[in-house]
Amino acid sequence: xxxxxxxxxxxxxxxxxxxxxxxxxxxxxxxxxxxxxxxxxxxxxxxxxxxxxxxxxxxxxxxxxxxxxxxxxxxxxxxxxxxxxxxxxxxxxxxxxxxxxxxxxxxxxxxxxxxxxxxxxxxxxxxxxxxxxxxxxxxxxxx
Numbered sequence: 053x054x055x056x057x058x059x060x061x062x063x064x065x066x067x068x069x070x071x072x073x074x075x076x077x078x079x080x081x082x083x084x085x086x087x088x089x090x091x092x093x094x095x096x097x098x099x100x101x102x103x104x105x106x107x108x109x110x111x112x113x114x115x116x117x118x119x120x121x122x123x124x125x126x127x128x129x130x131x132x133x134x135x136x137x138x139x140x141x142x143x144x145x146x147x148x149x150x151x152x153x154x155x156x157x158x159x160x161x162x163x164x165x166x167x168x169x170x171x172x173x174x175x176x177x178x179x180x181x182x183x184x185x186x187x188x189x190x191x192x193x194x195x
Contacts, residue, residue, distance in 0.1 A: 055104040058083055058127040060177035063111050066123020067180075075119035079126030086127075087151035087158050097138045104128055 062079030069075045111124045130149040136142045147153045 054174075055100045055128050055131045056107055057174045057177070058086060058131060059104050059107045059111070059124045060174050061086060062127025063107075063120045063124040064177040064180045065127070066118065066120040067115075069119045069123070072117070072119045072122040075123035076126035079123035080129060082127050083130045083149070084151055097135060101135055104131075 058079075061082055062075075065078045065082055066072075066075035069078065108121070108124055108128070111121050115121055130152065133142065133147050133149055133152060137144060137147060151158045
């Protein structure tokens with residue numbers, strides 16, 4: 053998945069928890085099944101990285117240092133090694149995350165089905181994060 057999708061899903065998972073460490077861990081582990089689903093990866097890593105930073109910043113501004121933020125960070129963290137590889141700081145053999153190193157299947161698909169699944173997961177996650185924020189606001193509780 054694109055990094056921005058990982059951020060959205062991680063934020064969603066974090067919004068469902070009351071523990072930042074658990075949110076970070078669940079976000080981190082969620083990276084594996086998301087990478088396994090046939091999906092589209094941006095060819096321009098700069099666009100993907102920029103969008104991810106913007107979304108993480110938005111989550112921080114909305115939720116502060118909440119489990120939602122830690123879920124988002126945990127979910128996107130494995131893609132740091134992909135960024136380091138794409139900018140030439142590490143070679144492909146040094147990747148250690150299972151879906152990046154080849155240990156587990158990576159569902160890359162540069163076709164309409166891959167794009168559709170990418171958009172569906174991202175939009176659904178973003179809508180659910182917004183819903184979670186509104187529910188918390190209505191309850192009068194912290195995010």
